[in-house]
Amino acid sequence: MEFNTRCLQAGYEPGNGDPRQIPIYQNTTWYFDSSEHMAMIFDLEAASPFYSRISNPTSDAVASRLAALEGGAAAVLTASGQTASFFAVFNICQAGDHLIATSQIYGGTYNLFAVTLPMMGIEVTFVDAEADLDELKAAIKPNTKAIFGETLSNPALNVLDIEKFAALAGFAGVPLIVDNTFPTPYNCRPIEHGADIVVHSTTKYLDGHAAALGGAIIDAGNFDWLGQGDKFPGLTRPDSSYHGLVFAEQFGQKACYITRLITHLMRDLGAITTPQNAFILGMNIESLHVRMQRHLDNAQTIAEWLQNNGNVAQVYFPGLVSDSQHERAAKYFDSPAGSGVISFDLEGTREDAVKFLDALRVARIATHVADARTCVLHPASTTHRQLSDEQMIEAGVSPTMIRLSVGIEDISDLIADLDSALKVAFPPQA
Numbered sequence: 444m445e446f447n448t449r450c451l452q453a454g455y456e457p458g459n460g461d462p463r464q465i466p467i468y469q470n471t472t473w474y475f476d477s478s479e480h481m482a483m484i485f486d487l488e489a490a491s492p493f494y495s496r497i498s499n500p501t502s503d504a505v506a507s508r509l510a511a512l513e514g515g516a517a518a519v520l521t522a523s524g525q526t527a528s529f530f531a532v533f534n535i536c537q538a539g540d541h542l543i544a545t546s547q548i549y550g551g552t553y554n555l556f557a558v559t560l561p562m563m564g565i566e567v568t569f570v571d572a573e574a575d576l577d578e579l580k581a582a583i584k585p586n587t588k589a590i591f592g593e594t595l596s597n598p599a600l601n602v603l604d605i606e607k608f609a610a611l612a613g614f615a616g617v618p619l620i621v622d623n624t625f626p627t628p629y630n631c632r633p634i635e636h637g638a639d640i641v642v643h644s645t646t647k648y649l650d651g652h653a654a655a656l657g658g659a660i661i662d663a664g665n666f667d668w669l670g671q672g673d674k675f676p677g678l679t680r681p682d683s684s685y686h687g688l689v690f691a692e693q694f695g696q697k698a699c700y701i702t703r704l705i706t707h708l709m710r711d712l713g714a715i716t717t718p719q720n721a722f723i724l725g726m727n728i729e730s731l732h733v734r735m736q737r738h739l740d741n742a743q744t745i746a747e748w749l750q751n752n753g754n755v756a757q758v759y760f761p762g763l764v765s766d767s768q769h770e771r772a773a774k775y776f777d778s779p780a781g782s783g784v785i786s787f788d789l790e791g792t793r794e795d796a797v798k799f800l801d802a803l804r805v806a807r808i809a810t811h812v813a814d815a816r817t818c819v820l821h822p823a824s825t826t827h828r829q830l831s832d833e834q835m836i837e838a839g840v841s842p843t844m845i846r847l848s849v850g851i852e853d854i855s856d857l858i859a860d861l862d863s864a865l866k867v868a869f870p871p872q873a
């Protein structure tokens with residue numbers, strides 16, 4: 444099946460007389476007619492849902508749909524994007540281990556890696572994504588267990604050189620984990636470029652309707668865990684909580700990583716999605732290909748329009764030929780636009796930017812991106828409001844920077860809205 448068909452049909456194949464739509468299994472437990480059958484399930488000798496903290500058929504179907512879209516072998520849904528990044532790492536890293544991550548990543552992931560993982564005894568080295576391969580190799584340690592990056596970084600819109608980081612991971616003998624939230628599999632499939640594990644905040648375009656928080660982890664099934672000696676004991680050594688079972692031997696290279704994640708991290712930490720949220724996600728993915736193309740087209744038109752507006756100092760958008768990220772975006776993304784997100788600096792002051800924002804009527808202020816409705820944020824008034832203008836410039840955010848997440852409304856309404864708000868902030872001279 445081609446990509447668009449997979450958005451609608453992958454992951455769920457109804458039998459004769461079954462519901463056409465993925466049904467919501469709104470139950471926590473399952474019935475079995477013998478305790479022996481139940482015992483086999485607990486020993487992982489028989490596969491069946493039995494308790495919704497560990498798995499649920501609604502979320503399993505949607506996870507399979509995402510695996511089909513990313514070209515992966517196995518997948519699982521999580522309660523949030525934050526959980527997806529945490530579980531993807533924690534499934535193969537424990538106290539005493541080391542992780543390498545690029546510093547150009549989402550703020551929430553940065554906190555998770557810089558503050559919370561060290562509290563658990565996992566050391567993290569942040570590297571400059573633009574460093575060359577030899578410089579990056581210097582960050583590898585004997586206890587390095589994974590490398591993490593973001594395909595299109597939120598909010599700086601830097602494009603990850605996936606092949607360079609896949610080469611680094613290959614050199615270290617560890618998997619490359621990438622967050623593909625912004626381009627979505629519609630516009631980028633990192634596994635085709637050498638990524639081993641893909642994570643998502645499905646809260647963004649995959650849901651796309653500001654309706655359901657969620658995350659996903661997809662394993663390509665390409666990483667040879669057993670080939671790395673004792674580096675990944677959770678997968679290659681006997682597991683004492685399952686009678687000495689060895690995950691990589693019992694479930695094979697394609698399924699062992701996700702199976703362990705479900706049977707250990709979901710079992711013990713329980714950050715699973717709800718059946719309702721999984722259902723909403725699955726239904727919204729049915730229109731991913733239609734929505735994403737409109738996001739990309741609208742954002743491209745608006746970025747070009749902004750670039751030609753005298754009150755706009757600078758536009759950051761990989762779809763612009765003049766953008767520093769354009770060439771790499773054209774290599775890794777089907778559309779170099781990347782996503783529907785644009786950053787731009789206005790002329791004038793912090794106060795002018797606030798006037799502009801408050802005058803918008805179609806684009807609405809929200810702590811959100813990647814929604815079907817256009818939303819907009821002024822970092823200087825929100826996420827970076829404690830900083831002085833000088834400190835903000837040091838942090839790479841200008842006092843007049845606007846982050847615009849372009850929705851799928853009529854382009855004429857969006858441009859008219861931006862135009863009239865710019866005229867409020869910068870009244871035309873009589």
Ligand SMILES: *Cc1c(COP(=O)(O)O)cnc(C)c1O
Nearest residue numbers: 523524525549597624644646657
């Ligand atoms: C929003 C976001 C996350 C965190 O996802 P939540 O669903 O909010 O937990 C992770 N990575 C990226 C790139 C994001 O944009």
